[in-house]
Amino acid sequence: MxxxxxxxxxxxxxxxxxxxxxxxxxxxxxxxxxxxxxxxxxxxxxxxxxxxxxxxxxxxxxxxxxxxxxxxxxxxxxxxxxxxxxxxxRKEIVFLAELCPDFSWQRVCIKTPFSRNLLRNPCGKEKLNHWSFRHGGDEWCVNEERLGTEDGEAQTCFVPSSSYWNSKKSQLIDLVGEGLWEHVLDVHQPAICIADWFIGGRDCDYEVTAELLAADMKTIMKKFSGGPNNFSHSLYNHYHQVYYEFQNYGPGVRYVNFTHGGGGWKHWETPRILNSSVKVKCENLKPCR
Missing domain, CATH: 1.20.1280.50 (Monooxygenase)
Incomplete structure (x- = not known):
């Protein structure tokens, strides 16, 4: 043939x-x-x-x-x-296929695990669907957002209620379920990129946390936390991005637990959050040993 x-x-x-x-x-x-x-x-x-x-x-x-x-x-x-x-x-996919002995073309082309946002409903267009909440969701709402960000147009955003200080919501991402597989995660270890956009009032808190978890969904392989504890005047004039890349995280990573949130004493001071993302890059990969 x-x-x-x-x-x-x-x-x-x-x-x-x-x-x-x-x-x-x-x-x-x-x-x-x-x-x-x-x-x-x-x-x-x-x-x-x-x-x-x-x-x-x-x-x-x-x-x-x-x-x-x-x-x-x-x-x-x-x-x-x-x-x-x-x-x-899609040269990066062809390159990965040459590196990886058990590469599955069907899996990669159908699931498209690379360079797409693995978070569902990242800015509230589906209301509060796909998110898990500390207090059952009562502490969050979705509002229209007129301000845009550098990587997207103005849209809806998530807003924590002022009734709860330090409200949190999260998503657990199954990397294998999204189209990756054990060999590429353990050997080639593609970069896992975390991003979040936020804006807030003078007296409010905001934080984003990402944890790389093992197959038991409990063991934390790597962790990142970012965001100012207290907002300065410059932070409530326009949206700011928190960005981080996990690299060289070692074998065994199977899940990403993404959590963000914050709070404020008054509703106009609580942070607004949109365009959250978790993406896997298919570039600068480690070769097979």
Missing amino acids: GQCDSQTLPPSRCWAAQTFASTFLRSLFFPRCGEFLVDLETFPDEILFLIFSFVPEQDLILGCRLVSRRWKRLVDSPFPWRIRCEREH
Whole structure:
């Protein structure tokens, strides 16, 4: 079975393959009389790899993979997934695949664990969903925010109630469940990046804490805490970011426990928080020993 490299094909053939894949999927799931009478079994593997690389991931797994044994073998091979990454200029993924002996193209392309925010509902667009609270959520609310941050437009924000001093909310992130796997976490140890944006009144507190936990969800492998204990005048004029990267954290990390919060004596002095994020970088990775 030959390999197929999308970079060796002219743009006209890539466009033709994309159009063909789109037409094929429409006919496969929404057939109409007289449409799509091409026998794809006559196509060589290299052409099907290219066509599959344009098919959406879920359609490839839930549709194309079930057509025949041959198609299952082709979809399960790394070639259509690698062609997709090369075409989308995801060079860091291709580099990781060369470093990692048990690299799973399907897992990385479908789960996309790298460079996306692993926190859910980071700024309150889904109200208080996906967060855990010290007092059951009564100490938090979601407000509209007119001020923007450097990495996003103005949106909603989280605000702790003035009735509770030092209110906290948290999320527990399962790194393996989000698409990473033991080998890459233990050996290559990609950087785990924590970020939070906050603004507050003169008399309030704010803090963000991130803990890297072992598989038992109790053992703390690494910990970071950041944020001023008392706000100065310059901190309530615009949003400020707290940023930290975990590096060289050692083997055994499986979870990230992200917690932030604060409080104030009066409602207009409590901190406002938005654009929280936990991201895993796929660059400057350690090689296999």
